[in-house]
Amino acid sequence: MSTSSDCAPASPAPSRDVLRGLLETMLFIRLFEEKIVAVYPDQDMKCPVHLCIGQEAVAAGVIAHLRPGDYLTSTHRNHGHCLAKGVDPGILLAEFFGRASGCCRGKGGSMHPMSPEHGILGTSAIVGGGIPHGVGHALAAFLRGQDAISAVFFGDGASEEGSFHESLNFAALKGLPVVFVCENNHYATNSPLGARQPNPDVHRRAQGYGIPAERLDGNDVEAVYAAAGRAAAHARAGLGPYFLECVTYRWKGHVGPDCDYEKGCRPKDELFDWMERCPVKRFQSRIEDAGIMDAAGTQAMIAAISARLDAAVAWARGEKYPDAAEAVLGVYAPAEV
Amino acid sequence: MPWSKITETSLEPASDGDDARGRILSYPEAIREALAQSLAIDPAVFVMGQGVDDPSGMFGATRGLHETFGADRVFDTPLAETALTGVAVGAALGGMRPVYFHNRPDFLYLAMDQLANHAAKWHYMFGGAACVPLVLWACTGRGWGSGAQHSQAVQGLFFQIPGLKLVMPSTCYDAKGLLIAAIKDDNPVLILDHRFNFRNRGYVPEEMYAVPLGRAAVRREGRDVTVVAASHLVMDALRAAEEFAAQGVSVEVVDPRTLRPLDEETILNSVAKTGRLVVADTGWRSGGVAAEICALAAERCFDALKAPPRRVAGPDLPTPAGCTLEEAYYIGKNEIVAAVRGVLKQK
Ligand SMILES: Cc1ncc(C[n+]2csc(CCOP(=O)(O)OP(=O)(O)O)c2C)c(N)n1
Ligand SMILES: [Mg+2]
Numbered sequence: 001m002s003t004s005s006d007c008a009p010a011s012p013a014p015s016r017d018v019l020r021g022l023l024e025t026m027l028f029i030r031l032f033e034e035k036i037v038a039v040y041p042d043q044d045m046k047c048p049v050h051l052c053i054g055q056e057a058v059a060a061g062v063i064a065h066l067r068p069g070d071y072l073t074s075t076h077r078n079h080g081h082c083l084a085k086g087v088d089p090g091i092l093l094a095e096f097f098g099r100a101s102g103c104c105r106g107k108g109g110s111m112h113p114m115s116p117e118h119g120i121l122g123t124s125a126i127v128g129g130g131i132p133h134g135v136g137h138a139l140a141a142f143l144r145g146q147d148a149i150s151a152v153f154f155g156d157g158a159s160e161e162g163s164f165h166e167s168l169n170f171a172a173l174k175g176l177p178v179v180f181v182c183e184n185n186h187y188a189t190n191s192p193l194g195a196r197q198p199n200p201d202v203h204r205r206a207q208g209y210g211i212p213a214e215r216l217d218g219n220d221v222e223a224v225y226a227a228a229g230r231a232a233a234h235a236r237a238g239l240g241p242y243f244l245e246c247v248t249y250r251w252k253g254h255v256g257p258d259c260d261y262e263k264g265c266r267p268k269d270e271l272f273d274w275m276e277r278c279p280v281k282r283f284q285s286r287i288e289d290a291g292i293m294d295a296a297g298t299q300a301m302i303a304a305i306s307a308r309l310d311a312a313v314a315w316a317r318g319e320k321y322p323d324a325a326e327a328v329l330g331v332y333a334p335a336e337v
Numbered sequence: 338m339p340w341s342k343i344t345e346t347s348l349e350p351a352s353d354g355d356d357a358r359g360r361i362l363s364y365p366e367a368i369r370e371a372l373a374q375s376l377a378i379d380p381a382v383f384v385m386g387q388g389v390d391d392p393s394g395m396f397g398a399t400r401g402l403h404e405t406f407g408a409d410r411v412f413d414t415p416l417a418e419t420a421l422t423g424v425a426v427g428a429a430l431g432g433m434r435p436v437y438f439h440n441r442p443d444f445l446y447l448a449m450d451q452l453a454n455h456a457a458k459w460h461y462m463f464g465g466a467a468c469v470p471l472v473l474w475a476c477t478g479r480g481w482g483s484g485a486q487h488s489q490a491v492q493g494l495f496f497q498i499p500g501l502k503l504v505m506p507s508t509c510y511d512a513k514g515l516l517i518a519a520i521k522d523d524n525p526v527l528i529l530d531h532r533f534n535f536r537n538r539g540y541v542p543e544e545m546y547a548v549p550l551g552r553a554a555v556r557r558e559g560r561d562v563t564v565v566a567a568s569h570l571v572m573d574a575l576r577a578a579e580e581f582a583a584q585g586v587s588v589e590v591v592d593p594r595t596l597r598p599l600d601e602e603t604i605l606n607s608v609a610k611t612g613r614l615v616v617a618d619t620g621w622r623s624g625g626v627a628a629e630i631c632a633l634a635a636e637r638c639f640d641a642l643k644a645p646p647r648r649v650a651g652p653d654l655p656t657p658a659g660c661t662l663e664e665a666y667y668i669g670k671n672e673i674v675a676a677v678r679g680v681l682k683q684k
Contacts, residue, residue, distance in 0.1 A: 104464040105464030105465070106464070108464065114466055116467065121427075121431065122467050124454070126450060126454050129451070129454060129455055131423070132424045132426070132427060133427035133455075135424050136425060136431060137427045137428070138427075139427070139431075140431025140432055141431065143383060143410070143428075144380075144432070162417075166417035166419055167423070169417060170417065170421065170424060330460060330464065330465045331461050332524050333468035333524050334523065
């Protein structure tokens with residue numbers, strides 16, 4: 001992939017622990033999404049789900065550089081980001097199942113996870129709506145003299161919204177510690193990028209605002225990890241925002257657990273080509289080939305994650321629904337500080 | 338927390354004008370003092386907006402604050418109302434208390450997504466796990482041919498949105514106390530002010546005080562007709578009441594001050610007493626604030642009503658610019674007088 005930027009120097013190669021961690025995060029996200037695919041036909045997860053199967057390397061590679069006190073802003077396609085930042089899968093699933101112990105007490109659904117202790121202060125499903133929030137978190141950190149950075153995830157479609165441009169302009173103007181991460185999966189619902197943008201290089205827009213920007217293979221977790229390391233170091237050093245365009249592809253339909261090529265939403269060959277470039281399988285082989293883990297080790301990792309997720313699903317399904325009386329509560333925060 | 342010490346005072350004047358009790362300030366000075374005191378007691382407060390640090394300083398309301406509190410805490414913004422509102426929301430979520438100024442409410446339409454889809458819903462949508470202590474302030478202009486995009490009364494649109502608080506001050510005392518209450522509040526609060534108010538001078542205590550959001554003020558007591566009016570129409574209603582007093586008709590003037598939450602009790606108590614209601618609102622007539630307050634009375638104290646409630650509201654038109662058309666467009670004291678006559682005639 002082409003890289004065009006004034007990048008910081010390459011950081012040292014990731015340790016074996018880091019590499020194992022990246023694989024574990026990617027597997028965790030993949031298996032979480034597959035669990036949803038498995039349970040969805042039961043029709044008790046009564047909310048739309050936007051799955052990120054195929055895009056796991058972006059969440060894993062970027063978020064590995066975030067600290068607990070750093071902020072993260074996501075979108076409707078948020079499961080991977082939340083899990084990588086450390087949000088408990090059971091709390092997410094309980095929310096998707098509409099339970100009172102979900103992260104929003106059953107009021108948010110799958111598009112609006114939040115977890116203040118992980119720096120996720122709410123999630124917008126208005127395309128482009130969350131981008132300025134992430135910039136605002138960085139402004140808050142700056143005004144308080146905190147050394148937190150803010151990672152802002154969004155899709156290629158969001159880069160068409162006015163809020164994207166306004167946010168980049170302001171973040172660059174104020175030199176705020178933001179890492180913008182565009183997950184360019186080539187589609188916004190069923191609309192291909194070429195039908196929407198005259199210039200397919202999203203990252204060049206950021207360069208227009210004077211923000212250092214890179215375009216990279218978003219299915220190569222090591223490439224993402226390296227670029228995100230440069231981005232996070234740049235922001236932490238007080239040098240201002242940094243922009244990553246991670247080129248990737250989603251395997252499932254825009255929403256729901258099914259593939260959409262049967263409906264003619266996109267060419268089957270295109271999907272199958274990208275599935276050949278599976279970010280998880282590719283990295284798993286790399287780890288096994290390099291002798292960092294053997295096949296038995298990766299299988300054990302998969303089994304442990306799967307067991308944890310089964311337990312999370314069972315727990316979430318066993319939780320209580322909120323009392324119907326709660327529907328009218330909480331429109332306003334209590335007035336007293 | 339610095340804000341828990343801010344008292345709600347009862348030293349409340351019935352209306353503006355010279356007051357024997359003490360210090361008189363101009364309207365912009367009252368707002369400026371609220372901002373300066375808030376910036377001084379809480380480092381989480383900051384002020385942003387196009388022109389807040391320029392020589393005119395938002396008609397004087399923010400003048401010079403950047404010199405006292407620094408350019409980090411009082412700053413000019415790019416012309417990007419959509420994202421800057423989102424930035425303010427994000428900063429509020431990150432523990433700050435932003436106050437975002439717009440010199441015209443017309444520009445709030447560009448912030449509608451962040452206000453209606455985000456700020457107002459955040460507390461509810463996340464099951465109470467987040468709040469957005471954000472103040473937006475915008476000032477309606479009027480006259481001198483400002484026209485359709487620089488003089489709108491937009492309160493009706495924002496009035497509809499659950500989760501947003503909506504404030505329309507009328508006196509210098511309230512301009513300070515309501516702004517402090519808004520900054521202190523953990524919810525997004527939109528203050529819609531009016532340039533006509535900026536001509537007012539009135540009693541403003543020096544201490545820091547909050548006028549509670551959601552509590553109306555009875556500006557003048559009366560027996561025969563209730564006039565509910567907000568912002569600069571309070572003055573018009575008081576002038577109308579004065580005229581009627583000379584004719585032996587007693588008009589009660591209720592200033593809701595906060596439209597959301599609305600002090601229904603004070604309005605309904607007044608209507609229960611007088612049996613007649615006129616609601617004056619600068620916004621558009623159809624589906625607006627006046628319509629809602631009339632519906633409230635019809636639904637909740639129908640038996641007390643001696644006549645159908647009446648709306649005195651802006652016509653359902655964009656604001657025309659030419660001076661003769663503008664003159665025909667606006668409502669004021671004369672329209673309130675005519676409506677009061679109307680409800681008095683009906684038995
Ligand atoms: C402002 C707005 N317009 C349209 C939509 C409907 N919508 C939801 S997701 C989506 C596509 C977004 O594409 P992209 O930003 O590339 O994210 P992806 O779904 O590919 O992850 C659209 C159009 C919306 N939610 N918000
Ligand atoms: Mg996309």
